[in-house]
Amino acid sequence: MAIRFENVGIAVRDLEAAIAFFTDLGLTVEGRDTISGGWADTAVGLDGNHAKIALLRTPGGEGRLELFEYLHPDAIETEPTLPNEIGMHRVAFQVDDLDAALAIAAGHGCHPLRGVANYQDVYKLTYLRGPSGILVMLAQDLTKGPDLTKD
Template sequence: MTITLANVGIAVRDIEAAVSFFTDLGLELVGRDTISGAWADTAVGLDGNHARIAVLRTPGSDGEIELFEYLHPDAIETEPTQPNEIGMHRVAFSVDDIDSALEIAARHDCHPLRGVATYEDLYKVTYLRGPSGIIVMLAQKL
């Protein structure tokens, strides 16, 4: 059996705000769609599943994220995920200029949770709270 990672799915409150944030960071919009119907109900496990989706890719790679804005059933608001909670909680990107990436994030009112750290003179790393409370890790190799 062969296995490859297709994408990481993230439910968002406002798909336009999330697409704007990620494309400003440098991801490429691959496509958009609205999904619904029996196939979507079965695949996702929600009756009446209806969502707007957008797929974004990091340039020059196969790494994709798929954003979902649920139209039905209503999206469930929860407290923002904390970095130490069990389960999937962040998406990470390597960047060549973390300061520029943080300037772009700030234009979307997204700021580091605490600051930028240096890991063993190898990486500058930060976690920030992105759109819809998504934790985004940025890392710049030194």
């Protein structure tokens, strides 16, 4: 059997704020829709399922995020996930300039949980809370030189 990774889905409080955060980091909106109906109820397992969704793609095309904001049933507020909790943990992105990515995140009111770490001079990385409390890991590969193709 062949298998291929499709996407990670994340429920958010405010779809537009989440789209702005992730597109500012470099993802692009691939599509948007509002979903409802019997097929959505069956697929997701919620009666009266009605949500706005957006599918975002990473610049290299190797990964996608599906963001959704529930219109019905009402979204259930929960405590933000802690790094050591069982279940959906975080979404991680490799960036070529961590300081620039953190400046973008700060523009959305998102800051590192504790600071920036250096993992064996291989990665400079941090966890931060993105929109709706999503844990986002940003990492810069220190073994790669600067991208000289940039202006």
